[in-house]
Amino acid sequence: MTVEPLNSTGTGRGAVEVRRSTRRRRTVSAYRDGDRTVVLIPDRMTAAEEERWIGVMLDRLAAQENRRMLDGSELARRATELSEQYLQGRARPSSVRWVTNQHTRWGSCTPAEGSIRLSHRLQGMPSFVVDYVLLHELAHLLVPGHGPDFWRLLDTYPRTERARGFLEGVAAAGRLPHTPSAQGE
Structure with a gap:
C-alpha cells in the first residue's frame, strides 16, 4: 500500500489522502478522518481515474453528512x-x-x-x-x-x-x- 497525500481539494473539508492497495481490486471507499478525507482505491487505477473517484467520493460523503446535519x-x-x-x-x-x-x-x-x-x-x-x-x-x-x-x-x-x-x-x-x-x- 502506498500513501499519497494530496493538496486540499478546495471543498472546505481539508486535505484528501489517497491510499492505494494491491489487495483492493474494484472497490473504492472513503471516510473522514478529522479534517482529512481518506480515499481507498485499487493500486492499478490511473491518475485520471483516481481524480474522478476522489470527486465522486467527496460528493457521496458530503451528501451523507448533509442528511445528518441539523440546519x-x-x-x-x-x-x-x-x-x-x-x-x-x-x-x-x-x-x-x-x-x-x-x-x-x-x-x-x-x-x-x-x-x-x-x-x-x-x-x-x-x-x-x-x-x-x-x-x-x-x-x-x-x-x-x-x-x-x-x-x-x-x-x-x-x-x-x-x-x-x-x-x-x-x-x-x-x-x-x-x-x-x-x-x-
Missing part, C-alpha cells in the same frame, strides 16, 4: 428540547447557529445576548456529541464558568463523558501524524 431551525429546536429535558427549560437562547470561524473551540456562547455558536467541525459527528456541545453551551447561559455548579448541570446528560472522550480523540487525532498500519488497508 439552523432544527438546531434551535434541538436546543429547546435539550434545555427542557436536562435543564428544566431554564436555558433559553435567543439564537443558535453554525459558524465557520471557530477552529480551536467546539462551541461558544454569549450569555448577555443569549447567543450560541457551534463550530461547523461538529457537522457530521454523532448526534450525542453535537447534543453534548449544545447542552454545554446552554449550561453556560445559566452558569458562566466551569465550576462545580456548571458541571452539576451537565451531570444529568448520560453521555457527557463519552462525548468528551470522542471530542478529545478527534482533537488528539488532528495533532498526530498519520502512519499507515502495517497490515495494509
Whole structure:
C-alpha cells in the first residue's frame, strides 16, 4: 500500500489522502478522518481515474453528512428540547447557529445576548456529541464558568463523558501524524 497525500481539494473539508492497495481490486471507499478525507482505491487505477473517484467520493460523503446535519431551525429546536429535558427549560437562547470561524473551540456562547455558536467541525459527528456541545453551551447561559455548579448541570446528560472522550480523540487525532498500519488497508 502506498500513501499519497494530496493538496486540499478546495471543498472546505481539508486535505484528501489517497491510499492505494494491491489487495483492493474494484472497490473504492472513503471516510473522514478529522479534517482529512481518506480515499481507498485499487493500486492499478490511473491518475485520471483516481481524480474522478476522489470527486465522486467527496460528493457521496458530503451528501451523507448533509442528511445528518441539523440546519439552523432544527438546531434551535434541538436546543429547546435539550434545555427542557436536562435543564428544566431554564436555558433559553435567543439564537443558535453554525459558524465557520471557530477552529480551536467546539462551541461558544454569549450569555448577555443569549447567543450560541457551534463550530461547523461538529457537522457530521454523532448526534450525542453535537447534543453534548449544545447542552454545554446552554449550561453556560445559566452558569458562566466551569465550576462545580456548571458541571452539576451537565451531570444529568448520560453521555457527557463519552462525548468528551470522542471530542478529545478527534482533537488528539488532528495533532498526530498519520502512519499507515502495517497490515495494509
